Amino acid sequence: MTHAVELRAVHRVYGRGDTTIRALDGVDLSFPTGTWTAVMGPSGSGKSTLLHCAAGLERVTSGAVSLAGQDITGASDGELTRLRRTKIGFVFQSFNLMGALTAEQNVALPLRMAGQRPDRRKVREILARVGLGDRLKHLPRELSGGQQQRVALARAMITRPAVLFGDEPTGALDTGSTRVVLGLLRELVEEGQTIVVVTHDPAAAASADQVLFLSDGRIVDGLNSPTVHQVAARLAQLEVTV
Numbered sequence: 546m547t548h549a550v551e552l553r554a555v556h557r558v559y560g561r562g563d564t565t566i567r568a569l570d571g572v573d574l575s576f577p578t579g580t581w582t583a584v585m586g587p588s589g590s591g592k593s594t595l596l597h598c599a600a601g602l603e604r605v606t607s608g609a610v611s612l613a614g615q616d617i618t619g620a621s622d623g624e625l626t627r628l629r630r631t632k633i634g635f636v637f638q639s640f641n642l643m644g645a646l647t648a649e650q651n652v653a654l655p656l657r658m659a660g661q662r663p664d665r666r667k668v669r670e671i672l673a674r675v676g677l678g679d680r681l682k683h684l685p686r687e688l689s690g691g692q693q694q695r696v697a698l699a700r701a702m703i704t705r706p707a708v709l710f711g712d713e714p715t716g717a718l719d720t721g722s723t724r725v726v727l728g729l730l731r732e733l734v735e736e737g738q739t740i741v742v743v744t745h746d747p748a749a750a751a752s753a754d755q756v757l758f759l760s761d762g763r764i765v766d767g768l769n770s771p772t773v774h775q776v777a778a779r780l781a782q783l784e785v786t787v
């Protein structure tokens with residue numbers, strides 16, 4: 546089994562002296578290629594920090610991170626930027642689309658940023674794939690939240706990233722739109738995409754292949770193909786002990 550991302554003995558410390566916070570406190574894990582992992586844990590347990598370190602958005606204090614077979618621990622800023630543009634896709638809770646650009650232009654943006662000439666047919670294909678083939682010229686404000694997140698997903702996928710990361714990607718969506726986005730993520734995984742998502746929602750986590758639980762910056766548990774009930778029960782236990 547190959548691993549799209551590996552973290553070895555990762556520590557991420559903020560501040561110093563009395564105000565030191567160990568956001569990640571010795572994390573060892575691997576995200577197998579072509580699987581979907583959800584990361585859960587109480588507020589402040591280190592989920593976003595883990596995601597950012599795994600995606601090369603943030604540097605680790607100690608330990609090692611490898612992404613798509615490349616050790617990124619000592620990568621320069623330029624190398625990290627290149628890596629982010631070519632190897633990873635990111636979807637946020639708040640969509641983060643460019644308000645002045647159409648759906649089509651938003652999806653083409655990562656290609657332009659990487660210095661490529663966007664292939665219009667590919668952009669349209671991927672928007673059709675997320676069910677927005679008839680919304681190409683719409684601005685974000687003319688789209689519903691669920692539609693905006695599908696544009697964001699298309700934008701994240703246009704570079705065919707080695708890993709798709711999501712920070713609460715369904716956090717701002719209603720039940721129907723959440724179902725659509727989770728369904729799209731499942732389709733992508735079935736096609737071999739590696740996905741890592743942070744979520745507070747047990748139903749969203751239960752859609753993943755495995756769920757990792759963080760507490761105080763450490764991985765304390767993992768469940769394979771859990772039910773919503775199992776996820777909710779484990780999370781509740783961790784929240785009680787915080």
Ligand SMILES: Nc1ncnc2c1ncn2[C@@H]1O[C@H](COP(=O)(O)OP(=O)(O)OP(=O)(O)O)[C@@H](O)[C@H]1O
Nearest residue numbers: 559560566568586587588589590591592593594595
């Ligand atoms: N830039 C920073 N400077 C100082 N402390 C930080 C910084 N970023 C995060 N922290 C701290 O690190 C710890 C982990 O934060 P993180 O955002 O990773 O948690 P989280 O599990 O994602 O929380 P939430 O579910 O509330 O979003 C917290 O105690 C937080 O206050």
